[in-house]
Amino acid sequence: MSIYNIKGLAPLALVTLLSACGGSDNDSDNDGVVDMPDPMPVEMSYEVTVTNLTYAQPLSPIAVVLHGDSALWTVGEMASTPLEILAEGGDNSDLIAMDAILASASGEGAVGPGASATLTVTTTDETATHLSVVSMLVNTNDAFTGLTAMDLSSLAVDSPQTWTLGVYDAGTEANSELAGTIPGPADGGAGYDAERDDVDFVARHPGVVTMDDGLSTSVLTQAHRFDSPAIKLTITRKQ
Incomplete structure (x- = not known):
């Protein structure tokens, strides 16, 4: 057909011809669905400060951990082996x-009486909904302090919460206070021992007796006694 004969075509035929000759190349294979990039992960950051309120009980390096809603310890229940290792020797690596x-x-060193340590823990994992903090009182057999399974949903940015x-x-480990059984500076004894020789469940600590209160075999003095509270803990969500 000559191009000059297009003028003679009926309107519908002309539209059909033009459509066939000038079809669009913009049709996509995904039927108009546009692939969107994955959203950027949201970073959550928490600042934790621990202050030692005792007179002569250094704290082992502070451990701050994020996890789901399960607690790291429960009063009346058996301690896990990682918690036992920390509570007897101050080593938080297994926990x-x-x-x-x-x-x-993790803190880099012990936190002395009256001193503070600040750590920051960060994650993009949305299942990290709870926080725990734990440390050993090193002039004891197996005493520890801290907070477990704190629900992070209650924290607003830059709005600190504090506990004692x-x-x-x-x-x-039995609270014998014997020489060779306490890893802190009061004794320099052994830390973790896999053999359990006590009640085998977590409880509130009754305190140490010491040689000054009639336990003649104790390596501790009245300076090593502790009252509740032992630490001040402040948690601040930074982002």
């Missing part, structure tokens, strides 16, 4: 390495 832990931070916390007994 931080637990499968349930989604993010963690007491002391727990892991129940894994």
Whole structure:
């Protein structure tokens, strides 16, 4: 057909011809669906400050961990092995390495009486809904302090929450206060021992007796006694 004959075509035929000759190349294979990029993960960051309120009980390096809604310890229940290791020897590495832990931070050294330590823990994991903080009182057999399974949904950005916390007994090592059984500077003794020779459940700690209160075999003095609270804990959501 000559181009000059287009003028003679009926309107409908002309539209059909033009459509066939000038079809659009913009049709996509996804029927108009546009692929959107994945959203950027939201980073959540928490600042934790622990202040030692005792007179002569250094705290082992502070462990701060994020996890789901399960507690790291429960009063009246048996301590896990990672908690036992921390409570008897101050080593938090096994606790931080637990499968349930989604993010963690550890202090670099002991926190002396009257001193404070601040750590920051960060994650993008939305299942990290709870926070725990734990440390050993090192001039004891198996005393520890801290907070477990704190629900992070209650924290607003830059709105700190503060607690004063007491002391727990892991129940894994008898509170003998004997020479060679306490890893802190009062004795320099052994830390973790896999054999459990106590009640084998977590409880509130009754306190130490000391040589000054009639336990002649104790390596502790009245300076090592502690009352509740033992620490002040402040948690602030930063982002």
